[in-house]
Amino acid sequence: MKESSDADEVMGLTGDELLRALSALANPHRLRILAVLHGGRDYVSHLAREIQMSRPLLHMHLQRLEAAGLVVGTLELSDEGKAMKYYEVAPFLMRLTPEAIAEAVKTLTDGEGDGS
Amino acid sequence: MKESSDADEVMGLTGDELLRALSALANPHRLRILAVLHGGRDYVSHLAREIQMSRPLLHMHLQRLEAAGLVVGTLELSDEGKAMKYYEVAPFLMRLTPEAIAEAVKTLTDGEGDGS
DNA sequence: TTCATGTGTCAGATAATCCTGACATGTATC
DNA sequence: GATACATGTCAGGATTATCTGACACATGAA
Numbered sequence: 001m002k003e004s005s006d007a008d009e010v011m012g013l014t015g016d017e018l019l020r021a022l023s024a025l026a027n028p029h030r031l032r033i034l035a036v037l038h039g040g041r042d043y044v045s046h047l048a049r050e051i052q053m054s055r056p057l058l059h060m061h062l063q064r065l066e067a068a069g070l071v072v073g074t075l076e077l078s079d080e081g082k083a084m085k086y087y088e089v090a091p092f093l094m095r096l097t098p099e100a101i102a103e104a105v106k107t108l109t110d111g112e113g114d115g116s
Numbered sequence: 117m118k119e120s121s122d123a124d125e126v127m128g129l130t131g132d133e134l135l136r137a138l139s140a141l142a143n144p145h146r147l148r149i150l151a152v153l154h155g156g157r158d159y160v161s162h163l164a165r166e167i168q169m170s171r172p173l174l175h176m177h178l179q180r181l182e183a184a185g186l187v188v189g190t191l192e193l194s195d196e197g198k199a200m201k202y203y204e205v206a207p208f209l210m211r212l213t214p215e216a217i218a219e220a221v222k223t224l225t226d227g228e229g230d231g232s
Numbered sequence: 233t234t235c236a237t238g239t240g241t242c243a244g245a246t247a248a249t250c251c252t253g254a255c256a257t258g259t260a261t262c
Numbered sequence: 263g264a265t266a267c268a269t270g271t272c273a274g275g276a277t278t279a280t281c282t283g284a285c286a287c288a289t290g291a292a
Contacts, residue, residue, distance in 0.1 A: 019144055025212070026142035027250090028135055028224060035221035038214045045268060057251055059270075075269085081259045082268050094212040096141070098154045098205045105151035108144060143280090161238060173281055175240075191239085197289045198238050 010100040015108030017069075018101075021094065024068035029053065030061050034089055037071060041088035062087055129210075131224030133185075134217075137210065140184035145169065146177050150205055153187060157204035178203055 010018055024030060036042070036051060044062060048055040065071040066087075073087045129137070140146060152158070152167060160178065164171040181187040182203075189203045 015147070019142070019147065022138055023142040025217075026135070026139040029250095031131070031135065031217055031221050031224065034214060035218040038218040043268080054252065055269095056253085056271080060250080078259095078268085080261095080267095083258070084268065085270095089214045091214065092212070094210075096208070096210040096212060098150060098207065101141075101147055102151040102154040105147050108147065145280095159238080170282065171239095172241080172283085176280080194238085194289095196237090196291095199288070200238065201240095 010094055010096060010104050013094075013104060015104045015106065018094075018104045019108065021068045021070065024064050024070055027061070027064075029057075030065055033058070033061055033065065034070065037087055037089045041086050043084040043086050047087070129220060131220045131222065134210075134220045135224065137184045137186065140180050140186055143177070143180075145173075146181055149174070149177055149181065150186065153203055153205045157202050159200040159202050163203070 013021070025034075032051060033047070036047065042050065044058055045055060048058045051058075053061075062071065062073065066073055070090055070092060071087050072090050073085055075083060075085050078084050141150075148167060149163070152163065158166065160174055161171060164174045167174075169177075178187060178189065182189055186206055186208060187203050188206050189201055191199060191201050194200050
């Protein structure tokens, strides 16, 4: 997501990265998840109970957010051997303007996104 | 979309409005449309040829953008009696941060958006 | 009238997203 | 072992979003 010292805008993000971030944000559940995590880190099972969402669904949304670089997940071991996956918001700043968008669009690929 | 003098962020937008704007932006075609229109206003048939998109499809995307307040359409009459619908980008500035999102989420409705 | 231009809309197919209910893995406790 | 809690994944259904190919209506010019 790129975190500069002062005022970064969308520059620094490729068109594809911008699109991925916007797609991740374009969902009420994911916005709520970000809002809750902004209040403090949490692990997925607890968070699922917190916001009354099925765990598999929450898992999917968190992956989408993490793929966009908006949250960061860390697998930790509790005092007991329990594996806990904690998520927290990744500090970000996106300054969306017509100019910034026009700039980012220059580096938008056709969609043949591979990656595997 | 709210256009203040200096630095407005997402505040001033309700959660629903923010979600609508993000959803409108979360599409490669619509980003491209914004980028092209940022270079100058245009009417839909011409724009459709420009970006090689079917007119009904472009029409739909433009409606989505207009509903989000990102573009403005004006129906004008050319010198001949032809009705031309010109679109232009509405100047906007969205400062997306975890804080701003958490703030906007407070005014997010459950989804029962009526309006008719 | 016919052709070329512009507008808008609609039904239906395709594609993507979202969501649920399993299932499998692991550890610690009763 | 059975229970409780954590993790991840998958198949399939339900719901949206996207897109195309018509259709409608206008105007001006040949």
